[in-house]
Structures are given as structure tokens and as C-alpha cells.
Amino acid sequence: MRLLHTADWHLGKILRGVDRTPEIGEALKALLGIVKEERVDLVVVSGDLFDRPQVSAEAESHAVEFFMGLKALGVPALVIAGNHDPKERLSALSPLFALAGARVRGHPLFKEEGGVVRVGDLEAALLPFVSERVLVKRVLQEAEERHRTYAEAMRRVLANLASPLMLAHFALEGVRPGGGEFFFHLAGSYAVPHSALPLSARYLALGHIHRQQQVSEAPLAWYSGSLIQLDFGEGEDAERGALLVELPPSGPARVHPIRERWGKPLKTFRLKREELDGRLLEMERFPGYLRLVVEGRLSAAEKERLYRALPHLLAIEGAGDLPPPPPGGAHLGLKEAYARYLGEREEREALLERFEEALKEVESETLAAGA
Ligand SMILES: [Mn+2]
Numbered sequence: 379m380r381l382l383h384t385a386d387w388h389l390g391k392i393l394r395g396v397d398r399t400p401e402i403g404e405a406l407k408a409l410l411g412i413v414k415e416e417r418v419d420l421v422v423v424s425g426d427l428f429d430r431p432q433v434s435a436e437a438e439s440h441a442v443e444f445f446m447g448l449k450a451l452g453v454p455a456l457v458i459a460g461n462h463d464p465k466e467r468l469s470a471l472s473p474l475f476a477l478a479g480a481r482v483r484g485h486p487l488f489k490e491e492g493g494v495v496r497v498g499d500l501e502a503a504l505l506p507f508v509s510e511r512v513l514v515k516r517v518l519q520e521a522e523e524r525h526r527t528y529a530e531a532m533r534r535v536l537a538n539l540a541s542p543l544m545l546a547h548f549a550l551e552g553v554r555p556g557g558g559e560f561f562f563h564l565a566g567s568y569a570v571p572h573s574a575l576p577l578s579a580r581y582l583a584l585g586h587i588h589r590q591q592q593v594s595e596a597p598l599a600w601y602s603g604s605l606i607q608l609d610f611g612e613g614e615d616a617e618r619g620a621l622l623v624e625l626p627p628s629g630p631a632r633v634h635p636i637r638e639r640w641g642k643p644l645k646t647f648r649l650k651r652e653e654l655d656g657r658l659l660e661m662e663r664f665p666g667y668l669r670l671v672v673e674g675r676l677s678a679a680e681k682e683r684l685y686r687a688l689p690h691l692l693a694i695e696g697a698g699d700l701p702p703p704p705p706g707g708a709h710l711g712l713k714e715a716y717a718r719y720l721g722e723r724e725e726r727e728a729l730l731e732r733f734e735e736a737l738k739e740v741e742s743e744t745l746a747a748g749a
Pocket residue numbers: 386426460462586587588
């Protein structure tokens with residue numbers, strides 16, 4: 379069986395006022411071409427089809443066109459929701475997607491509840507993104523177990539769902555971030571340890587991390603990466619694209635990375651104030667979107683002049699505005715991570731207070747809503 383593994387489309391992504399949806403739509407068209415050319419038998423989409431709960435009609439229509447295109451080719455699809463997806467909406471629309479041959483799962487289910495589906499002879503587990511609080515409550519139901527971690531709950535869920543093919547949306551411990559995910563999602567409490575991956579799985583199709591990479595050999599697990607470079611923080615040279623996976627009836631699966639540079643490139647120019655004019659032509663000729671980080675203060679008029687000269691310039695920041703990468707940042711708590719992100723800005727204390735309130739609200743709401 380030949381699989382196409384893709385994830386992290388982020389249809390509806392707006393980067394500093396620029397709607398990236400058309401670029402993502404083009405990539406999806408190219409993906410359909412690959413499905414046809416490579417005679418793919420099954421497409422797996424490991425979450426984050428959409429960037430936000432509410433996206434434009436254009437964003438939705440690209441997704442619909444993709445799955446209708448697959449139907450025209452007679453190729454079925456398995457789809458799980460990521461943390462960005464409107465999961466209720468995906469669940470509600472899943473009977474319609476099913477008409478196009480796509481099985482869409484918005485909420486996690488245990489194996490007994492239908493968490494494992496069958497495609498021909500192949501059993502496949504569908505594990506959409508699930509928040510730490512919901513997961514711990516759902517899986518570790520005994521109150522005395524509540525102190526256990528996300529990792530422990532995920533270990534149990536993954537063991538329950540163990541199947542030859544598994545789709546999941548989470549951060550695996552030790553993964554190299556693409557830069558676009560909030561780093562606290564990668565913090566210890568939110569990462570799944572390697573030892574939680576079921577050894578009986580022949581291939582784990584992962585989503586959530588935007589840099590394409592193999593993260594485990596036994597069992598074999600890969601992140602396909604995003605289709606396009608979504609944010610300036612994502613490495614300009616980071617691998618992304620899609621994966622073609624050969625899953626023979628027996629023996630190991632083989633993965634062939636498809637490393638396309640779909641969409642426009644994003645580049646950050648870090649310059650001293652006095653270098654600006656000398657580099658203007660180079661920046662003007664850059665075929666993608668630009669961010670400029672300037673050492674030294676620029677007046678409003680100077681910024682205005684740069685924005686006019688460079689239509690693809692999306693942001694000008696002072697070199698001091700960017701927080702340094704936090705030492706040991708992978709282990710920060712949410713509040714600490716946010717405090718560090720805020721740095722020394724004026725509204726710091728007020729924002730921190732609001733942040734704490736929001737955290738409490740989320741906590742009580744999730745607990746009240748249950749699983
Ligand atoms: Mn994502």
C-alpha cells in the first residue's frame with residue numbers, strides 16, 4: 379500500500395495581514411497531482427487542516443476541493459483534527475466528508491468506541507489532538523491519579539489504540555521544533571515520551587511540528603511537516619512538504635520525503651541602521667515576504683519609507699524587541715514562558731494578570747465540559 383502523509387496545512391493562515399490561503403491552495407493542488415502520479419492508495423492528514431476555528435469560505439473551499447479531487451481519483455483519506463482545527467465543526471461535517479471517501483475524526487475515541495478504523499486490510503488508529511487537561515481527566519479518572527501527567531495518559535491511549543498505521547497530533551519528546559509552535563507545547567509536561575509509542579505500529583503519521591523529520595526508527599514515526607513556510611519563526615531552510623510511504627504487506631515501511639518549496643519564502647533580514655540603504659535592492663528583489671530586524675531606532679518616517687519601497691515587507695522590529703531564546707526554556711511553565719515572552723514591555727503586569735485569569739478560566743471550563 380502506498381500512503382501520502384501530509385499535515386499542518388493551516389488553511390486560513392493570516393501572516394501580518396497577508397492571507398496565505400492561496401499559496402496553501404496551490405500546494406494542495408500539487409499534492410493531488412502527486413497522489414495521481416505516484417498511484418497513492420490512501421492519503422493521511424495528521425491535523426491542522428485549518429489555522430483557526432473560524433476561517434474564510436476560500437479556506438474551506440480549498441479543503442473541499444482537495445477531498446473531492448481525491449474522490450475523483452478514487453483515493454480514500456483518513457483525517458484527524460489538530461490543535462488549531464475547528465474540531466466540533468469537523469466532527470459535524472464528517473458524514474459529508476465520508477461521502478467523498480474521507481474519514482474525519484474531530485474528537486479522540488478509544489478503540490472500543492471506534493478509535494481504530496479499517497481501510498481494506500489495514501487497521502488504522504485515529505488520534506486527534508487532545509488537550510492535557512481533557513486527556514488527564516478522561517484517561518486518569520480516579521482522583522488520586524490526577525497528579526499523573528499528560529505523558530502517562532498518552533501512553534495509555536496509544537497502547538489502547540495500537541495499530542499498524544497510526545495518525546496522531548502531538549509533540550514527541552526530543553523533536554526539533556519548526557519554530558512556529560509555541561514552545562511551551564514542547565515543554566516536558568506536554569511532550570509524549572518515545573517509550574509511549576506502540577512497538578506494534580508499522581508507521582506513525584504525526585502532525586503538529588512544522589519541520590519535516592523522522593522522530594523514531596522503531597516504531598517508525600515521522601512528521602510530514604507543513605506544506606508552506608507559515609511564519610517567520612520557522613527555519614528558512616527547514617525541510618517541509620509531504621511524505622510518500624510504502625507499506626508492503628510485510629517487512630518494514632519505506633519513507634520517501636517529498637521536499638517541495640511550495641508557497642512564498644519568508645526571510646528575516648537582521649541589519650544595522652546604516653546597512654539599510656546598501657541592502658535595499660537585495661531586499662526588493664527577494665521573491666517572498668520580508669521581516670526586518672534593525673539595530674538602532676528608526677523614526678516613523680523612516681519606517682514609512684521602507685514600507686513604501688518594499689511592498690513585501692511585513693514587519694519592522696527593533697533588534698531589542700525580539701526575546702532571546704530562553705535558556706532551558708523547554709521546561710518553563712505557561713506563566714513563566716509568557717512572562718519571558720513579554721519581556722520588559724510597559725503593560726507587563728496587567729497582561730500577566732489577565733493571562734492568569736484566562737488560564738484559570740480555561741481550567742474550570744475544561745473540567746466542567748469534561749471530555
Ligand atoms: Mn500546526
